[in-house]
């Protein structure tokens with residue numbers, strides 16, 4: 050019978066250094082399919098949402114998302 054040697058490897062996860070978080074938003078009112086143009090600035094996305102509500106008073110709820118690229122790295126020297 051062979052024996053496997055299992056070794057616990059420590060990893061960490063962080064934002065990829067060549068990526069930036071992108072904000073986006075989608076109107077949740079009824080069948081409205083409006084979406085904000087994705088932006089690196091959440092303030093820009095928020096402004097777009099408020100402008101959409103300004104034109105459509107009932108459209109007050111938005112799904113905001115923030116996405117980035119994550120990088121998992123092995124931690125060298127960790128126990």
Ligand SMILES: [Zn+2]
Nearest residue numbers: 076081083108
């Ligand atoms: Zn809408």
